[in-house]
Amino acid sequence: MAYPYVSDREVRVISTQFGDPEARTLAGAKQRGRYQGLKTALDMSPDAVVDIVKASGLRGRGGAGFPTGLKWSFMPKDYDKPHYLCCNADESEPGTFKDREIIRWDPHQLVEGCLIGAYAIRARHAYIYCRGEFFEATQVLARAVEEAYADGLIGDDVMGSGQKIDLTVHVGSGAYICGEETGLMNSLEGRRGEPRVKPPFPAAVGVFGMPTTVNNVETLCAVPHIVVNGSEWYRQWGSEKSPGTKLFCVSGHVRKPGNYELPLGFPLMDLIDDLCGGITNGNALKAVIPGGSSVPLLTAEECRSCALDYEGVSSCGSMLGCASVIVMDETTDIVKQVRRMAAFYAHESCGQCTPCREGSIWVTRTLERIEAGRGTEDDLDTLMELTAQMVGTTICVLSDSVAAPVQSSVLKFRDEYLALIRRGERVGTA
């Protein structure tokens, strides 16, 4: 049996090596086509690489879905100051486990993506910022980087092209907020992992005060394939605005959870029912969080027609985010799950912005009290108002992320809250 679960409806571009340890070595990786893209890119001008990525329509896989080529084009075109590429491998959003798998199985794909990205934005140094808890992944990656250095793929003369690109793997200390791109830069500089006020944007003033681009692991891994095969090839999947393939991390009440690489626009219910083998124990679906814990919940009803691309999920009232699909069946206690998410954010808030620092913990404590059967109906209004005060008032959007699950659950699953408040009854068990 292959990597935990696979399906022939998948389109595997980035995840081809999942489950295949051979690709971890440089020799194995090269046999499987790694570094072809780098070779091709180095024969092009940096601007041509930016153009092809722009044309492919690739969008950032870190959550915001910002067009990658466009982001790269914001970087200054000269070499007056050092430029930096930071690969965001801090993957800590609850429900997300795609970047870790890419690094574990196919580290050279990421190294290649970083080198091409660095070349395109005229950076001579790239950093991969790894989540502190990624012990195994970091070791695999460090070994790959070492091998690539020894082979002249990284260093003073990348593949004999005369280009100098260094690559450093940096391990964080275990803070979700260091995944926010400006928090990442502060952390990389040795400061507290606190997001910075924008403007200035990273392309103007980034890490070490220099022009910087931050890209997600999955984003950079798509790049070599696009460079080798062309933008039209990438556009054969997905839609005009959401082209290409995307890794979906499915967790929760499904028979076959895991990573599935799908063309964007794939129907959500097909993913759950077909690829993932349906809900565990044949239970009924209650809710889905389609994009990681920072996005609004969808009811079972809303899931029916949901197509998994940026526009499709938005039109259903949520966000694709980093495509972490958390499936909750009828046994789920929504209040408890939302409280756990709020508690996560309260724990991870960096604490700079007052609405986030105080709001996230206040909301959590209120949810705890409701869960304990000591809530009132007023608390629901308070929750809605407090979370409204947390949206759009802070430096980064972690604060908004608290609001998304709380507001959507109070609106869509009010009955469950009321059952606890009025009768002390928990609706679910999970």
Next chain:
Amino acid sequence: MADHADLPETVTLTIDGQQVTVPKGTSILHAAEQAGTQVPHYCYHAGLSAPAMCRLCLVEVEKAPKLLPSCVTQVAEGQVVHTQSDKSLTMRRGVLEFYLHNHPLDCPICDQSGECKLQDYAHEEGRPHGRVREPKRVFGRDDFGGDVLFYGDRCVMCTRCVRFMNEVEQDPRLAVVERGDRSIIDTFFDEGLEGTNFHGNVVDICPVGALLSKDFLFKQRAWDLSHTDSVCPNCSQGCNIELHTRDNLVQRLRPRPNLDVNGHWMCDEGRLDYEWINRGGRLEVPLVRDGKEFHATDWKEALVGLVRELGAGPVRALVSPRLSNEDLGAARALVDQLGGGDLVYRSRRAPEELVLKGFPKLARRRDLAPNVNGADLLGMSRVGDNDGTGGLEGLASHDGIVLVVGDDLEDQPPTFGKEAALYVFLGTHSSEAASHAHFTLPLTTFAEQEGTFTNHENRVQRFWSGLPAPGAARPAWLILWALLAEHTGQTQPTRPEEAFVTVSEFGDVTYETLGKQGVIVTPPTRQEPAGAIGD
């Protein structure tokens, strides 16, 4: 092009319906100030970097998708800003509610009460009632070392204190530790603020009662204090300060902004060295010696008696660099009138300067008196050692007129002035060494009179009177000019501004032109010896 280079470009925008024109690059917060609107804020402070993290100064800017932090958002041509719109007010009410979420509301026992920005803003714009039903988190208190106590529960996490130590004192001894609502300001293990020279400023800039002065702790309520603009008397830097007084006592000193002199800051030594102003046992009436006895008398009799003795011989005078320019000018005028003579002063000198690294214009100077330059400028010369003692051998046994103004002669023996034909002692306190004085006249301190000091760069700065004079004590200039009036039969200055303009070294400068910021009268001729070691 070069012609325009120094003309600042301006931007015109509308704030709360009012048009303002400000230099390009101004923040909305400052522009609003010019339009007469104070936008509430905690983390922003004019003397520090702006992290835009307190989220209280967010304002509505037309066409912007979100409210913008006014402290870091620069004005743009044609911008329309609403600081009082529904959106802005609702947001502020919301953010303020979050500030009170964990706040202990212990105003009744908090020193900051009455001058607390959390109180002020919550009263002005906050919700009338709190909605918090959960228990508040408790941090308790900590001794941060030096003069600073930390009341963690009251902290609003504005990081002003951390940034002061990082950016201004440049001795980063405070940090935020932990994150989320567990964030707390802390020192590094046992290494607190002890041994730093400007840490008292963190108490001033803390917008709430989280950082308090040990010296001031539970001493007075803020609303009971009177504030008087003054100049620090403790070194020749001349930091602009306020005297905070009550019950005829100075209760504390606080810096007063003057970007040309001390920025927003003052040093710890200067700040905490004020008890001498409150020292009791003052001379309160003129004393005339009759054989071994001293008789209290009134000013008229004292001066008339004194004038009769002024022909007793050549005069030698000792003054003090703690006296004002007006006092020193009057002393010189008297000496000149009596045919001229030695005018000397003594002053303590510290071994080194203490420079504020992030604002190096400010240093605790080596001269530990406020008017050393004034005395030098008026042609007086320094005698004695770096402790401000000695150097009076000639004066002590002078057999003509000995005039001592403002020097307490603490190091001198009781035989001082024994040989003098006339010995006049003007001081705030009696002294052993004044036992032989024929006339002992009570002086006010700088805090009890109006006047000017000349600082280390010859900047003349005004100070005002914040305390009543004890008994019949008077400023030296008033006494000495009255004496001269009696002596010459001519009208003499009776007001400090008149006394000031008699000093020719100050040219055309008047109290009016000095204003509150002061004026540099002439480049200093005396060079401060090399500064602190290791700058």
